[in-house]
Amino acid sequence: MISKSMENLVKNNSVIRQMFEEGKILSQKYGKENVFDFSLGNPSINPPVDVDNAIIKLIMNENKLDLHGYMSNSGYDDVRENVAKYLNNEFNTSFNKNNIIMCTGAAGGINIVLKSIIDKDDEVIVFRPYFMEYRNYIANYNGKFVEVDFDNQFNPDLEDFKNKITKKTRAIIINNPNNPSGAVYNENIIKSIAKILEEKEAEYGKDIFIISDEPYREIVYDGEIVPYITKYYNNTFVVYSFSKSLSLPGERIGYVVIPDEMNDKENIFEAVTIANRILGFVNAPSLMQKLIGKIIGKTADLNEYKKNRDLLYNGLTQIGYEAFKPKGAFYLFLKSPIEDEKEFCNKAKEYNILMVPGSSFACPGYVRLSYCIDSNMIERSLNRFKELFSCYKL
Amino acid sequence: MISKSMENLVKNNSVIRQMFEEGKILSQKYGKENVFDFSLGNPSINPPVDVDNAIIKLIMNENKLDLHGYMSNSGYDDVRENVAKYLNNEFNTSFNKNNIIMCTGAAGGINIVLKSIIDKDDEVIVFRPYFMEYRNYIANYNGKFVEVDFDNQFNPDLEDFKNKITKKTRAIIINNPNNPSGAVYNENIIKSIAKILEEKEAEYGKDIFIISDEPYREIVYDGEIVPYITKYYNNTFVVYSFSKSLSLPGERIGYVVIPDEMNDKENIFEAVTIANRILGFVNAPSLMQKLIGKIIGKTADLNEYKKNRDLLYNGLTQIGYEAFKPKGAFYLFLKSPIEDEKEFCNKAKEYNILMVPGSSFACPGYVRLSYCIDSNMIERSLNRFKELFSCYKL
Numbered sequence: 001m002i003s004k005s006m007e008n009l010v011k012n013n014s015v016i017r018q019m020f021e022e023g024k025i026l027s028q029k030y031g032k033e034n035v036f037d038f039s040l041g042n043p044s045i046n047p048p049v050d051v052d053n054a055i056i057k058l059i060m061n062e063n064k065l066d067l068h069g070y071m072s073n074s075g076y077d078d079v080r081e082n083v084a085k086y087l088n089n090e091f092n093t094s095f096n097k098n099n100i101i102m103c104t105g106a107a108g109g110i111n112i113v114l115k116s117i118i119d120k121d122d123e124v125i126v127f128r129p130y131f132m133e134y135r136n137y138i139a140n141y142n143g144k145f146v147e148v149d150f151d152n153q154f155n156p157d158l159e160d161f162k163n164k165i166t167k168k169t170r171a172i173i174i175n176n177p178n179n180p181s182g183a184v185y186n187e188n189i190i191k192s193i194a195k196i197l198e199e200k201e202a203e204y205g206k207d208i209f210i211i212s213d214e215p216y217r218e219i220v221y222d223g224e225i226v227p228y229i230t231k232y233y234n235n236t237f238v239v240y241s242f243s244k245s246l247s248l249p250g251e252r253i254g255y256v257v258i259p260d261e262m263n264d265k266e267n268i269f270e271a272v273t274i275a276n277r278i279l280g281f282v283n284a285p286s287l288m289q290k291l292i293g294k295i296i297g298k299t300a301d302l303n304e305y306k307k308n309r310d311l312l313y314n315g316l317t318q319i320g321y322e323a324f325k326p327k328g329a330f331y332l333f334l335k336s337p338i339e340d341e342k343e344f345c346n347k348a349k350e351y352n353i354l355m356v357p358g359s360s361f362a363c364p365g366y367v368r369l370s371y372c373i374d375s376n377m378i379e380r381s382l383n384r385f386k387e388l389f390s391c392y393k394l
Numbered sequence: 395m396i397s398k399s400m401e402n403l404v405k406n407n408s409v410i411r412q413m414f415e416e417g418k419i420l421s422q423k424y425g426k427e428n429v430f431d432f433s434l435g436n437p438s439i440n441p442p443v444d445v446d447n448a449i450i451k452l453i454m455n456e457n458k459l460d461l462h463g464y465m466s467n468s469g470y471d472d473v474r475e476n477v478a479k480y481l482n483n484e485f486n487t488s489f490n491k492n493n494i495i496m497c498t499g500a501a502g503g504i505n506i507v508l509k510s511i512i513d514k515d516d517e518v519i520v521f522r523p524y525f526m527e528y529r530n531y532i533a534n535y536n537g538k539f540v541e542v543d544f545d546n547q548f549n550p551d552l553e554d555f556k557n558k559i560t561k562k563t564r565a566i567i568i569n570n571p572n573n574p575s576g577a578v579y580n581e582n583i584i585k586s587i588a589k590i591l592e593e594k595e596a597e598y599g600k601d602i603f604i605i606s607d608e609p610y611r612e613i614v615y616d617g618e619i620v621p622y623i624t625k626y627y628n629n630t631f632v633v634y635s636f637s638k639s640l641s642l643p644g645e646r647i648g649y650v651v652i653p654d655e656m657n658d659k660e661n662i663f664e665a666v667t668i669a670n671r672i673l674g675f676v677n678a679p680s681l682m683q684k685l686i687g688k689i690i691g692k693t694a695d696l697n698e699y700k701k702n703r704d705l706l707y708n709g710l711t712q713i714g715y716e717a718f719k720p721k722g723a724f725y726l727f728l729k730s731p732i733e734d735e736k737e738f739c740n741k742a743k744e745y746n747i748l749m750v751p752g753s754s755f756a757c758p759g760y761v762r763l764s765y766c767i768d769s770n771m772i773e774r775s776l777n778r779f780k781e782l783f784s785c786y787k788l
Binding site: 001002003004005006009010013014040042043044046047051052055056059064065067068069070071104105107108109110111112115116117118119133136137140141207247248249250251252263264267268270271274275277278279280281282283285286287288289 | 396398403408438445449459461462464499504505510513531534643644645646658661664665674682683
């Protein structure tokens with residue numbers, strides 16, 4: 001009864017749902033406070049009070065038909081202008097409203113970009129490990145998914161990257177900071193990626209786009225800097241979401257940046273705007289757009305995530321686990337003490353610990369722990385992690 | 395540079411944009427109050443005060459992480475339960491939360507349904523005249539668009555309908571009340587459609603779905619009744635949006651109804667939920683969902699549209715124009731006094747009147763006037779319509 005493209009997704013979804021159900025059963029059995037759920041990427045820090053205050057002000061003061069009404073499919077002019085100004089101030093760019101399209105979260109943003117540039121069988125390159133949903137987004141437009149390997153710092157293997165670019169390559173997706181590894185690709189890496197792409201563009205006589213997916217941009221530690229890629233490579237879309245920085249993931253609000261330097265920029269801007277319409281988003285939610293216009297630059301108190309990272313990373317490595325020290329985002333990528341990380345995740349459930357197997361990010365042998373949870377929960381989990389680890393001691 | 399599927403859309407969009415620019419030029423030249431813009435379907439009546447009050451209460455009282463956070467891709471349980479209860483009370487149905495998926499406006503709702511049921515080359519039937527965007531929605535999933543003719547009351551030509559159903563037919567889209575004609579398909583018509591479909595389902599041994607697109611459900615006149623189609627045909631999706639009834643078109647909030655009676659209901663419900671996720675909607679905007687949970691059943695003061703309908707319909711027919719008297723929605727479908735309705739629209743611009751040619755709804759020879767504008771504007775426009783009409787007098 002359902003379409004062929006959805007058949008496998010529905011089948012696999014029951015597995016995920018099963019995991020979710022198991023979590024609920026654990027909570028009922030042992031009490032919610034005794035289940036250590038590291039599986040979800042839902043922000044744990046309240047939105048800043050500016051969010052509430054600005055929404056109430058908007059409700060009190062704005063014309064209702066404007067506040068909740070249709071506007072251009074690319075978003076309100078004044079909001080787009082404010083986003084451009086903020087970016088210019090922050091990254092020394094020179095955008096204006098004609099470089100900004102307000103979109104329905106980063107997931108919406110990536111979809112409208114892909115719809116605008118991908119033809120059937122065009123290849124899109126993604127660096128492992130990656131947010132599995134990219135596969136579905138690319139399949140929506142009948143594109144082909146191409147994986148690139150990583151090095152021991154979870155940076156892309158640039159040799160492999162070079163080899164994977166073909167005359168069918170249309171775009172690469174970069175997720176920086178990275179979900180699930182917590183890696184941050186620094187300026188040198190971005191420069192190398194840009195150089196490789198420019199050479200391949202010349203070799204094949206065609207444009208290749210970077211789609212830079214940046215919902216974790218502000219969540220970085222130890223002075224890491226996330227390069228603003230439009231400054232390194234002309235054919236770059238930046239896709240941003242306020243889900244993590246403002247703790248508003250349910251509101252679906254973000255923007256796409258399309259720089260003037262992009263080849264055929266005017267037509268592409270129009271295509272992405274129309275894609276926003278015809279894919280059924282129509283426009284980013286209007287009240288949330290207006291909110292962003294008022295408070296852009298504010299964030300939730302993201303320091304909490306730094307505290308959680310240190311607590312979890314130090315705690316686990318002291319026990320004896322091997323893990324990559326996250327440079328950004330709110331995920332810890334832990335090496336499974338045994339080869340089959342799914343078995344490890346199942347074992348962990350016996351200790352009321354829920355984690356996501358690395359195979360879900362094309363990276364078996366690892367597990368992902370989301371530390372966007374209460375610090376106290378992390379502290380109390382460490383004893384259970386110790387008991388779990390003792391199962392695998394020689 | 396842009397994808398092939400978007401090329402024509404970008405090309406044609408410049409025509410629409412040109413129209414929009416001309417409107418702006420007219421406004422600058424003659425003053426906004428002297429331009430009679432009947433081209434846009436943007437509600438002109440303020441949302442009810444309940445909207446503001448409920449949003450402020452939610453902001454004051456709800457847990458922030460819940461109010462703005464992720465939830466199931468099908469929406470908050472309590473909101474879905476309230477929608478189901480409202481429908482049961484209103485239409486004597488027996489839904490519960492497992493029949494409701496909150497979606498990103500009707501445009502989002504139709505897209506997630508099509509994604510879930512349409513394979514390449516499946517045929518989707520639409521009744522003329524129709525909202526042109528259906529063509530794009532169906533093309534998103536590589537479906538084939540099939541048109542059915544109408545009779546002199548703008549009801550579907552049922553003979554033609556029967557003939558257009560083939561073994562490739564997967565769905566039909568019904569828009570009731572209809573944009574752009576203002577027709578309302580009554581119980582007899584819906585029963586006939588259901589009967590034809592059931593016969594064809596039996597003949598071809600396959601399921602054919604109705605997708606009932608109902609954003610104008612509450613906007614009906616003279617006691618017209620809009621049948622609730624799940625009661626007449628099992629394989630029915632109802633797609634609803636609050637854009638018109640609550641005057642919130644920018645907020646992108648609606649729901650999809652999937653009745654228990656639908657064949658393979660469980661899998662289809664899951665497919666539509668997953669489609670919501672993978673198309674990039676993820677979930678309907680969270681604050682707006684919670685708002686609906688609180689105020690479902692309230693509407694803006696829709697009587698204003700009735701007043702506008704009478705003013706415009708009576709005014710124009712007294713001048714001598716021929717028009718279909720709208721039974722619902724807020725559009726008047728006017729017969730062009732000359733065969734080429736685009737030429738008529740161009741002539742109208744000389745009188746500062748903006749209308750949309752019927753060709754944009756697969757219905758040349760007619761023009762669409764949106765009367766969701768200030769009543770005073772309609773009154774003042776009638777003299778200009780009279781002058782315009784005199785150009786065509788014998």
